[in-house]
Amino acid sequence: MRLDKYLKVSRIIKRRTVANDACDAEHVTVNGKRAKASYDVKEGDVLEITFGQRTLKVRVLDVKEHIAKADAAGLYEVISE
Numbered sequence: 624m625r626l627d628k629y630l631k632v633s634r635i636i637k638r639r640t641v642a643n644d645a646c647d648a649e650h651v652t653v654n655g656k657r658a659k660a661s662y663d664v665k666e667g668d669v670l671e672i673t674f675g676q677r678t679l680k681v682r683v684l685d686v687k688e689h690i691a692k693a694d695a696a697g698l699y700e701v702i703s704e
Contacts, residue, residue, distance in 0.1 A: 626664050682699060
């Protein structure tokens, strides 16, 4: 699954266009490297997303195309905030 879509489906970022813009602005890294929105997310990847002064680091546990809002947090585990 594309990185921008994963960020939206997991509800880390609310909209896919915003996720795409964050990737273009180099606010998202995967396994320590800058990632484009088209990066193919896999289980075990470590994502680091920068929101202004705050950084969120998560590990991908599962990749699903569709998931209920209540279950979205189960797609990743927060490593640090």
